[in-house]
Amino acid sequence: MAKNDVRIGIVCECGNEFQEGIAGVELEAHEFTCPACGKSDKFTPEQVSHIVEQHKAAVAYGFEEARKATSEDLQRGVRGSKDLNYRPK
Ligand SMILES: [Zn+2]
Incomplete structure (x- = not known):
């Protein structure tokens, strides 16, 4: 996902x-x-939690929740899912 796929207004x-x-x-x-x-x-x-709330679905990385979800995916991958595209660098 490109950085500018999710934009937020700042004053x-x-x-x-x-x-x-x-x-x-x-x-x-x-x-x-x-x-x-x-x-x-x-x-x-406060802004961070507000943004997380507003963009939960759109922001894929960078949040603790997303990190947890990602490591769950990786664990599933370790168990042998063929649907996973993750490749270690
Ligand atoms: Zn200024």
Whole structure:
């Protein structure tokens, strides 16, 4: 999934509104930069849980829940599922 498949509107302290692609990013660690004033910021924990709530279905990676689901998939894969595309690097 490309990062820009899921976008979220952000309102900067300077009042500028912009869209940030968040698909596949670690929300808690992700830094975004306001295109108007150049200020870098991160999502607050409240914003993170709000975003998770809103984009649960769309955001495939980066969240604890998704990580759990993924490792469950991998465990199923280890048990011999032929439907799994996971290949270790
Ligand atoms: Zn700004």
